[in-house]
Amino acid sequence: MMLEQSSHPRSLRAKDSVLTATTELLAEGGLPAATVDAVSARSGVSKATIYKHWPCRTAIAAEAFGKQMAAAIPQPDKGNAHDDLAEQVRRVSEFYAGPEGLVFAQLLAASVTDPAASPYFRKYFLDLRRAAVAELWQRALDRGEVKPQISAETATDILFGPLIFRLMTxxxxxxxxxxxxxSAACLHGLLKD
Incomplete structure (x- = not known):
């Protein structure tokens, strides 16, 4: 069960320090490098405080990584559904092709086997990414460029699922x-004629 984070300034500073340290450790050595001991040493936040806010290291890593990816992949706004969605697929593919792709694969695998981490991976990574694509999809719906019977959820799975499959396999x-x-293969079936 995820704990609600305190809004106390000291608690917020500690959380920011932990997330910053975790982001750095993930960049340096992936999930194996982001142990609670290493995060505590790097951030200056005690392990007891870390465990007060997160149940495990994978939960911390999922939150840190989700925020990193949100900042790394801005929303395109090229004026039409095809170009926006194709550009987003290209940006996500590029992200996964870089060192961050290995971290994503490690987090995905760890979240499958660590039930305490799964809610953090969904909330801070998957939900944020899916919400970003849902915004693109809604813009396309508002402009009448996509089939209204196709949900943003389905479109997201169709467009980005192949990237994750390629990364993992x-x-x-x-x-x-x-x-x-x-994106061309996917959008041919999603866009109106």
Whole structure:
């Protein structure tokens, strides 16, 4: 069960320090480097305080990583559904193709086997990413460019699921060219004629 975070300034500073330290450790060595001991040492926040706010290191990493990805992948606004969605697929593919892709794969795998971490991964990573795509989808719906019977949830799965599958299996590359092929194939069935 996720704990509500305190709004006390000291608690907020500690949380920010922990998330900053975790982001740095993830960048340096992935999830294996982001142990609670390492986060505590880097952030100057005691392990007791860390465990007061998070149940495990994967939960901390999921929150830190989700915030990092939100900042790293801004929403495109190219004026039409095709270009916006294709650009978003390209940006996410590029993110996954970089060092962050390995961290994402590690977090996804750890969240599958760690029930305490799963809610954090969904809230701070998946839900935020899905909400961003839902905004793009809503803009497209408002402009009448996509089929209204297709939900943002379904569109998100269709557009971004192949990227995660490629990342996790390594069966095909995550390049801009391949991202464009994925979005073109997906959008052909999603966009109105």
């Amino acid at each position: 390594g069966h095909a590359p995550l390049t801009a060219e391949e991202a464009d092929k994925i």
